[in-house]
Amino acid sequence: NAGVTQTPKFQVLKTGQSMTLQCAQDMNHEYMSWYRQDPGMGLRLIHYSVGAGITDQGEVPNGYNVSRSTTEDFPLRLLSAAPSQTSVYFCASSLPGGASAFFGQGTRLTVV
Amino acid sequence: QQQVKQSPQSLIVQKGGISIINCAYENTAFDYFPWYQQFPGKGPALLIAIRPDVSEKKEGRFTISFNKSAKQFSLHIMDSQPGDSATYFCAAGDNFNKFYFGSGTKLNVKP
Numbered sequence: 001n002a003g004v005t006q007t008p009k010f011q012v013l014k015t016g017q018s019m020t021l022q023c024a025q026d027m028n029h030e031y032m033s034w035y036r037q038d039p040g041m042g043l044r045l046i047h048y049s050v051g052a053g054i055t056d057q058g059e060v061p062n063g064y065n066v067s068r069s070t071t072e073d074f075p076l077r078l079l080s081a082a083p084s085q086t087s088v089y090f091c092a093s094s095l096p097g098g099a100s101a102f103f104g105q106g107t108r109l110t111v112v
Numbered sequence: 113q114q115q116v117k118q119s120p121q122s123l124i125v126q127k128g129g130i131s132i133i134n135c136a137y138e139n140t141a142f143d144y145f146p147w148y149q150q151f152p153g154k155g156p157a158l159l160i161a162i163r164p165d166v167s168e169k170k171e172g173r174f175t176i177s178f179n180k181s182a183k184q185f186s187l188h189i190m191d192s193q194p195g196d197s198a199t200y201f202c203a204a205g206d207n208f209n210k211f212y213f214g215s216g217t218k219l220n221v222k223p
Contacts (some may be wrong), residue, residue: 031208031209033210035211035213040216042118042201042213042216043156043201043203043211043213044213045210045211045212048208048210050208058210092211094209096209097207097209098205098207098209100144100158101146101205101209101211102158103155103156103157104155105153105154105155106154
């Protein structure tokens with residue numbers, strides 16, 4: 001059982017570069033979301049999706065774009081990386097209706 | 113404004129003792145309250161969860177106590193073991209499964 005798979009695991013970017021963090025789930029979950037984890041701040045919601053073709057903003061969406069063309073995939077795009085986006089990024093998926101989220105292993109991103 | 117407040121930030125407990133972590137929330141629209149356990153370098157993993165119509169839920173050594181009127185909930189880990197040493201996060205979710213997390217508690221269980 002793969003669950004939620006995130007790639008890459010580690011990435012170093014220069015300020016101004018763009019990149020896409022990949023997330024795929026094989027549990028046929030309708031809901032998917034992206035969080036960032038910073039020391040002392042827990043996890044904060046960036047964007048979420050309740051199904052293919054439907055996305056919305058979370059708490060900290062600025063500087064990030066998402067799209068959801070299939071149930072399985074939910075990529076996160078950084079348009080122009082900034083040092084403030086240095087963080088650990090987690091993708092999660094869940095069934096609808098107040099169900100727990102299953103998290104991937106994370107992508108550690110450093111922007112220099 | 114942080115939607116979910118968690119305390120303490122860190123906790124040291126002797127093996128066999130009880131670990132208690134507390135959380136408080138403001139938004140009464142939250143209807144699902146999970147606790148996650150995270151080991152270094154790993155993603156958060158669901159430990160136990162509760163809905164607001166229940167005051168207590170127990171799974172093995174882990175118990176959630178929920179006080180709806182006070183908008184508070186807590187995690188109790190009975191007979192704490194060194195293998196329980198990890199960071200614990202409480203969370204509150206709405207009906208879109210948008211979760212708001214506490215800032216985390218780093219638990220260290222001494223042998």
